[in-house]
Amino acid sequence: MKRFEYARAGSPSDAVRRFRPGTMYLGGGTNLVDLMRLGVAEPDLLVDVSRLPLDVIEPVGDRLRVGAAVRNTDLAADPLVRTRYAMLARAVLDGASGQVRNMATVAGNLLQRTRCAYFQDVSRPCNKRRPGSGCPAIEGDHGNLAVLGASDACVATHPSDMAVALAALDAEVHVTGPGGDRIIPMPGLHRLPGDEPERDTVLEPGDLITAVELPAPPPGASTYRKVRERASFAFALVSIAASLDVGSDGVVSGCRIALGSVAHVPWRAERAERLLIGGPATGAAFLEAAEAELDQARPLPRNAYKLPLARNLIVATLEELAP
Amino acid sequence: MNRVEGRVKVTGLATYAAEYPVEAVAYAYPVQSLVAKGRIVRVHDAEAREMPGVLAVLSCEDPPRLAEDADAELALFQSRDVAYRGQIVAAVVAGTYENARAAAAAVRVEYDPDDHDVALRSDHPGFYRPDxxxxxxxxxxxxxxxxxxxxxxxxxxxxxxxxxxxHNNPMEPHAAVAVWDPEGRLLVYDSTQGASPDRDTIAQTFGLPREDVRVVSRHVGGGFGAKGSTRPHAVLAALAARAAGRPVKIALTRQQMFDVTGYxxxxxxxxxxxxxxxxxxxxxxxxxxxxxxxxxxxxxxxxxxxxxxxxxxxxxxxxxxxxxxxxxxxxxxxxxxxxxxxxxxxxxxxxxxxxxxxxxxxxxxxxxxxxxxxxxxxxxxxxxxxxxxxxxxxxxxxxxxxxxxxxxxxxxxxxxxxxxxxxxRRRPARAFAFVRDGDYVVQVAAADIGTGARTALVRIAADALGVPPDQVHVELGDSDLPEAPVAGGSMGTASWGSAVVRACEELKRGDGKEGRADTTDEVGNDARxxxxxxxxxxxxxxxxxxxxxxxxxxxxxxxxxxxxxxxxxxxxxxxxxxxxxxxxxxxxxxxxxxxxxxxxxxxxxxxxxxxxxxxxxxxxxxxxxxxxxxxxxxxxxxxxxxxxxxxxxxxxxxxxxxxxxxxxxxxxxxxxxxxx
Amino acid sequence: MDITLKVNGTPHAVDVDPRMSLLDLLRERLGLIGAKKGCDHGQCGACTVLIDGRRANACLALAVAVDGSEVTTVEGLAKGDDLHPLQAAFIEHDAFQCGYCTPGQLCSAVAMLGEPGPSAVTDDLALDPELTPEEIRERMSGNLCRCGAYVNIVKAIAEAAP
Known part of the structure; x- marks a missing residue:
C-alpha cells in the first residue's frame, strides 16, 4: 500500500474543501481498503467521511431519504425500507456478508468498483485501471462480465446488488461537490464504459454523495432475486429487481425491471418495460419482452450463458409477481 | 471427550505460526514473477532499498547461499530462470509489514521472456508416461x-x-517466523503438517545438519496437503532473517498462496x-x-x-x-x-x-x-x-x-x-512416554492440523496405559520431539498412534516411569x-x-x-x-x-x-x-x-x-x- | 498518527502508520492474536471483531479510522475463567477443527444474535424472524470454514442462542 495522508472530514462541505487531485473519500472501506491493499487504488489523501452525520433514514413526504453514510445493515433493517421497499431490502441483504454490510455505506455500495479479475490485479493490463493498457478479459476470463452495453475497451460489470434495486426504484442520488449541489437520477449515476472505462460514474472530481432519495415505491408487487453458484456471500451471476402492477383487466399498468451483473451499470430493462406496459401479463408476453431486451446483448464465448439466464430470470420473476 | 485444545482455540490463545512473540521481528514480503517463462535480466531494487525501514532485498542479483541439491521449488534466488508466473523472484525485508509490502511493490524485475505453454489439453503433444x-x-x-x-x-x-x-485454501495462510541463534542454529515457527520432515527439508535446503534446525508448529490452521511439504515461505523467512540479522516473519497473502503453495x-x-x-x-x-x-x-x-x-x-x-x-x-x-x-x-x-x-x-x-x-x-x-x-x-x-x-x-x-x-497405511514413527508430576506425558512430533491428533493420541495413550484421559498430556508439533511422519495420506493417527501405544506398553513393561518406541521394524514387518x-x-x-x-x-x-x-x-x-x-x-x-x-x-x-x-x-x-x-x-x-x-x-x-x-x-x- | 481505542475494555494509545489495518494493529502491535488473517480482503471472516458492538472485518478497517472506538475480540468474550456460552457450545459440539476461523465465527455469532431484522432467507420482511437453522446459516455465511465444521457450528449457535 502506498503511503497516504489521512484526515477526517467535519462536514460534507469540509470534505469537499479538503479535496485535491489524488484525494479519495473513505466510507466503510470495504471496497476502498481492499483496492488500496491490492495497489489498485493509490490515494495520496484519504478524507474519512464515514462519521459525517449522513447516517439518517427519514421520510420526506411520500419519499424516503437515506443518508449516504447509512450502513447497509441499517438500511435493510429499517422498518420503512422493509415494508415499502422490499426489493431494496432484499437486494441489500443478498449482498456480501453480515460483517461487510455492517461496515459498508450506501454511497460506498453505489461506488463499488468491478470485481473483474484483471482490474483487481495490478500485474495485468486493464483499461479501467490503466487506460490504454488493453482488456485481456475479452479474450480471457470474462465468465462473469458484461453482455450488455460493453465496449471494445471494457467488459466489466458493476457488482452491486443494492444499486440494481435503486435503479429500478428511480432513486435520486444527491451530490455535493466543488461545483455545488446536484441530483442525479438513477440509473444515470453509472455510465457505460465506451472508450473511457476508467470512469465508472458521471461524478466529477470532488463530488461527494450525501444521500439517496427514494420516490414513493412503484405500485404492485416487487422483489429482488440473485443467482449465484454459492448460496450466500458471492457476487451475482445475474440478478434482477422487478416490480409489476397488473390491473383487474389483466393489463400491465406498471413494470420496472433492472438487471445486475450484466453490464457496466445496473441495467434498466427499458425496452422490456415499454413492451410490457399496456399489454397482457402473460408468460408469452414476459418472454417476448425479455428477448427484446436481450436482443441488444453482445455476449462473449464464456458469458453467453447470461442471456438464457437473464431471460429465464425475467420471465420467472414476472410470473411470480403477476397476480 | 472434547478436543483437548478446545479452550485455547475458542479463547484466541492458540498460537499459529505467525503468532509467536519474537523480539525485534522484521517482515519479509515476496516479489513474484510477472512472466510464465523466461530469464531474469536484471532486478532493479535501488528504489526499494531507499524506502523507509527497508533492511534487505534478496534476489538472484546476489544469490544467498543454499545447498546445491535444494528442491527446485525451494531454491530461492539461485537461478535467473523463471518457471512459472507467480514464482518468487525477489523479496524485501523491512521493520514493518507495511513498509516491506510497499517496498516490494517498488522492486522492478526486467525479464527476457519466452513463449509459455500453460494449458492442459487432451491433444497436447508433450504427454509422457511418468515412471x-x-x-x-x-x-x-x-x-x-x-x-x-x-x-x-x-x-x-x-x-x-x-x-x-x-486449491487447498486452508484458512490459515502459510506463515513462518525464522530465528537464527549466534551459533548458526535455525528455529522456524512454521505452518506445517509435519515438523520432522519440514525440519529435514529446511536443513537440507540450507546444507545444515538436522540437529541445527528446529521446527515448531503447535497449531496449524488447516493444511489439506498444502502444508504437507516445505513451502518456499519457510525458506524465504530463514534467508531473510540471515540477511537482515534479526528474526523475520512472513505470512503469505491469500493471493500468493494460489501461486506457491501447491494445488x-x-x-x-x-x-x-x-x-x-x-x-x-x-x-x-x-x-x-x-x-x-x-x-x-x-x-x-x-x-x-x-x-x-x-x-x-x-x-x-x-x-x-x-x-x-x-x-x-x-x-x-x-x-x-x-x-x-x-x-x-x-x-x-x-x-x-x-x-x-x-x-x-x-x-x-x-x-x-x-x-x-x-x-x-x-x-x-x-x-x-x-x-x-x-x-x-x-x-x-x-x-x-x-x-x-x-x-x-x-x-x-x-x-x-x-x-x-x-x-x-502407516509409516514408522517414534514416541516417548514418561511420568511427570504424577501424570503421563507422551511426546511425538505429530501435527494437529485440525484433525484432532492431540485428542486422539490422548485417547490412544490413555487406553494403552489404562488410565483416564485427563491424566495424559500429549506434546506434539515440535521437531525436537521424537521423530514422526507428516499428517498426510490419512496415515497420521495410524503412524503416531502405533508408536504411542508401543511407548506406553514399554513404560508399563519397564519401571513404570518411561517408555520409548520406534516402530520402524514393526511397520516394516507388516504383512502384504x-x-x-x-x-x-x-x-x-x-x-x-x-x-x-x-x-x-x-x-x-x-x-x-x-x-x-x-x-x-x-x-x-x-x-x-x-x-x-x-x-x-x-x-x-x-x-x-x-x-x-x-x-x-x-x-x-x-x-x-x-x-x-x-x-x-x-x-x-x-x-x-x-x-x-x-x-x-x-x-x-x-x-x-x-x-x-x-x-x-x-x-x-x-x-x-x-x-x-x-x-x-x-x-x-x-x-x-x-x-x- | 496517534489514536486511542479501547480493546476488550483496556484503553490503548498508539502511534500507527495510516496504512495499518485494525487487524494488524491487534495482531502485530497489541499482541492480540485471536483475530485471524485469512484473506485480508473481507472475504473470509476470520478477522471478525466487534467494533462498537457490531461485527466487522478488522482487515478492512484502517486503524486510524477506528480511532476512539471500542473493539471486542475473541479474547474479550469470556468473563475471567467463565467461557461465553457460545465458546462453551463450540467446544461441546466440536464446532471447529483447525481453529483458525473459530475466533471470527465466535465474534460473528455473538454479534449476530443481537442483530435485528430480516436476512436474505427471511420470507416476510416485515417480521423479525425466528432464528431457525436456515437463518443461522445465512447470517453466518460471512465466516468461511475450510475444515467444514458448518453443521456443528450451526448446532452450537442454535443451542447457545437465548
Missing amino acids: VVNPDYPSDTVKGDVEAGLAGAAASVDVTYSTPVL RTPTIQRLRLGADAGGRLTAVEHVAYEQSSTLVEFAEQTATPARVMYATPALRTAHRLVRLDVATPSWMRAPGECPGMYALESAMDELACALGMDPVELRVVNDADAEPEGGLPFSSRNLVMCLREGARRFGWRHRDPEPGVRREGEWLVGTGVAASTYPA LARHAFGAQFAEVRVSSVTGEVRVPRLLGVFAAGRIVDPQLARSQFIGGMTMGLGMALMEETLTDEEFGGFLRRDLAQYHVPACADVPHVEAVWLDEQDGELNPMGSKGIGEIGIVGTAAAIGNAVHHATGHRVRDLPLTPVKILSRF
Missing part, C-alpha cells in the same frame, strides 16, 4: 484384455471427465467400462491426463482407485503427464482417489443407467474379494455393507430411477450415490495385504430449471474405516471432507491464465469454497469394522475418505434430477443451464 505416480505407484497397469472385455459387453460406456485446478492438478480422464447383462464388469479402463511443472515432476495417482474398487477380468490404468510452465501441483486432500473416484464413480452411474440397473446394486455385484489389480487379499472390505446401510438410512428403495421427472415448482429434484475408498477404507455417499440435490443453480439439501456418508478412535473427531473429519467435496462438485475452480500465465481468481471472493448456507445437512455414520491387520488401534485413516466420492454422488444426483450429464466439474449454473 511412478504419487507416492510410488506404477504409472500403468494392465490385466486381461480390455478390448475383448468391451467387445463382449452387454452395455458399455466410453466417457471423458475433466476436473479443474483446485490439485487439473485432470482429463477417459473411462471405458463394459458389463454383462447382469451388470458384472467385463472391462475397466481408466486413463488420466495431468500436468506438472518444468521444475519438479508431480504425477497425481488419479487412476489408482480403479485398481482397488471393482472385480473385473480386464483392467487397464494409465497416467500421462505433461510438463507446463506452471507451478508444481501437489497434494490436496485425497490426491488420486478424489479426482479419480469422481470420474470412476460417475462412469459407474452412467453404466448403471445404460444397463437399466440400480447404481447401488451395480456396485454390489461388482464387489471384489481381492484387490482387482495384483490380487492381494483385503485386510477388511465392507463396501457392500456401507452401500446397504446408506441405502437404508437414505430411503433409497423409494427412489424412482427415471431421470428428470421430479419437480417442485422450478426445482428439479434428484438423488445419487457413489462409493468412497482410501488406502489405510490390501488395506483400504471404504464408504458410500448419498446426495440429494435440487436444480433450478430457471437458473441452473444446484443446491444440496442432504448428504449422507457411511464409512467402514476400522475401529473409530474418537467418534466426535471422526464425525467432524468425515463431514468436513464431504463439505469440501460439495465445494469441488459445485463451485471450486481456479482458472489458468493462458495469455499471461499463472492463475486467475486468486482470492476467496472468486475461488468459492462452500459457505455455511451451502451446507444444510451433512451426516456421517460408520460401521463397526474389526481389522486386526492394521495397527495396535485397529484404525484406518479418516482424514481424506470423506471427500472421495462426494462430487460423483452430487453429479449423479444432478443427472437424476435433470436427465443431463455434465462431465466437467464444477457443476455451475453455466454448465447446467446450457443443457436445458
